[in-house]
Amino acid sequence: MNLNNLPAGLEEYYRYAEAVASLDLAIKLEPNEAYLWDWRGIVLGRFGRAEEAISSYDRALELQPDDAGILDNQAYALLTLGRHEEAMANWDKVLEIDPNHSNAYYNKACYFALQNQVELALENxxxxxxxxxxxxxxxxxxxxxFDGIRGDVRFQELLAGG
Structure with missing residues (x-):
């Protein structure tokens, strides 16, 4: 099938469907590979299927319970469903496992900025x-x-490197 001739948006859907089908096949062949379940969660999450993504992350974490990357990915999916406390618990666990996991700090900063908790946003x-x-x-x-704190001098200094 020539994907270039599809209407806008449909090409993306077919690529998504192909990605999920490929991952499902790979998982059928290698059901105990955590990275396959993680990637399945990522793909599902990108296409608005966060509940299914979380299930994939759950399986990945059964196989690798202390994988900071999988926990971080799952936290983002949890957040999209409004499950804020669970997402924050994941990010806290990520930082216990890997205190230098910048993405967890960044995501926590985003969350706190959206909650107008400026100090915590800036700190993270x-x-x-x-x-x-x-x-x-x-x-x-x-x-x-960060739109709600973009005018804060401290935010501007962080972006400027000061």
């Missing part, structure tokens, strides 16, 4: 930037999660 963003300055500053520049 600062830690994320300390760990990965270029990437986290670049992400935060355009991340709408």
């Amino acid at each position: 963003l600062q830690r994320a930037i300390e760990l990965e300055p270029e990437r986290c500053r670049e992400l935060a520049k355009n991340d709408s999660d």
